[in-house]
Amino acid sequence: MRFAVITFPGSNGDHDALMAIQMGLGQPVELVWHTETDLSRFDCLIIPGGFSYGDYLRAGAIARFAPVMESVRAFAEAGGPVLGICNGFQILTEAGLLPGALLRNASLSFECAWVHVRVDNDRTPWTRALAPGTILRLPIAHGEGRYYADDATLERLEREGRVVFRYVDADGRVTPEANPNGSLNNIAGVCNERGNVVGLMPHPERAYDRLIGGDDGLRVLSAVLRAGVAAASRS
Numbered sequence: 001m002r003f004a005v006i007t008f009p010g011s012n013g014d015h016d017a018l019m020a021i022q023m024g025l026g027q028p029v030e031l032v033w034h035t036e037t038d039l040s041r042f043d044c045l046i047i048p049g050g051f052s053y054g055d056y057l058r059a060g061a062i063a064r065f066a067p068v069m070e071s072v073r074a075f076a077e078a079g080g081p082v083l084g085i086c087n088g089f090q091i092l093t094e095a096g097l098l099p100g101a102l103l104r105n106a107s108l109s110f111e112c113a114w115v116h117v118r119v120d121n122d123r124t125p126w127t128r129a130l131a132p133g134t135i136l137r138l139p140i141a142h143g144e145g146r147y148y149a150d151d152a153t154l155e156r157l158e159r160e161g162r163v164v165f166r167y168v169d170a171d172g173r174v175t176p177e178a179n180p181n182g183s184l185n186n187i188a189g190v191c192n193e194r195g196n197v198v199g200l201m202p203h204p205e206r207a208y209d210r211l212i213g214g215d216d217g218l219r220v221l222s223a224v225l226r227a228g229v230a231a232a233s234r235s
């Protein structure tokens, strides 16, 4: 599968994603600058982490207006797999491609740690290979990761099973202690209605090899390879 990693001024996870796809998955991947608009040569998109436009106004609030975002929207609307990681998740919520918002962490501090998340939805291209209840150990690094949605949206997300990842303890229990940022319902990642667009705050691309602390992230990134047939039939 051909992967695109969309890069904005201030992205810092773009090369991590590039390495994870190249070294971890052995798949073709290109960095795509935010001014580009032609994404037709790609099968899936990764919006990486970082501080696009310095996180000015709000994280992701300026990047959503970048020229590439109209093409990202069209790609998503055509059913293509899109993964927003950390700042990428923030950009996708700002763009309205995912519901809710990412607020300042409850601690008001930048949180950098390894956490556990539980897969609660295996119907997305990014979790297809993972049984619900699978626990992954992934790193987080963010100051604005507290997932928020209004009551009606939250109720709908839960009812439709669109919470994809949830912060849990090592045994898979949803506890306040396992929640690193005060996210509602311990939400670490959600998907759109169709399930092809997923955003999460933890960094799967920074966990693609045991040499760098863990390889659970590869399980998320590689799941999309199973969606290859669907992508091929789309183009």
Ligand SMILES: NC(=O)CC[C@H](N)C(=O)O
Pocket (backbone or CB within 6 Å): 013, 048, 049, 050, 051, 052, 055, 059, 085, 086, 087, 088, 141, 142, 143, 144, 145
């Ligand atoms: N690692 C990142 O993507 C950082 C995300 C974001 N800029 C924040 O601090 O909340």
